[in-house]
Amino acid sequence: MRPKILTGPTVKKITGCGNIFVTINRDPENERPIEVITRLGKSGGCTKCQHEALTRTITLGLKYGVPLKDFADELQHLKCPSPNMFPRDERTLSCADALASALKESMDDIPST
Secondary structure (H helix, E strand, O other): OOOOOOEOOEEEEEEOOEEEEEEEEEOOOOOOEEEEEEEOOOOOOHHHHHHHHHHHHHHHHHHOOOOHHHHHHHHOOOOOOOOEOOOHHHOEOOHHHHHHHHHHHHHHHOOOO
């Protein structure tokens, strides 16, 4: 059961589609990630819909014990026609690559499973 109050970091990434904000909410008792939410694009848009589907899938996987790292590894380095190449240290090849990068950044302070 999802706790009433969750906390978690929100990571901002720049993509070819605009800024993406990735929130990784955690269980307050053990700090394990239990849901991922993204904000990108306008309500009703295809990009918004695709990211909602993707993050619902990740959240479902977390519920069944799939490590967040597994999702990040699968999404990392996926390329699209509109990459963000500048600045070089924040380069993202796609929105999925940006999501993977945000997940990996947030994992630094998550206890291992």
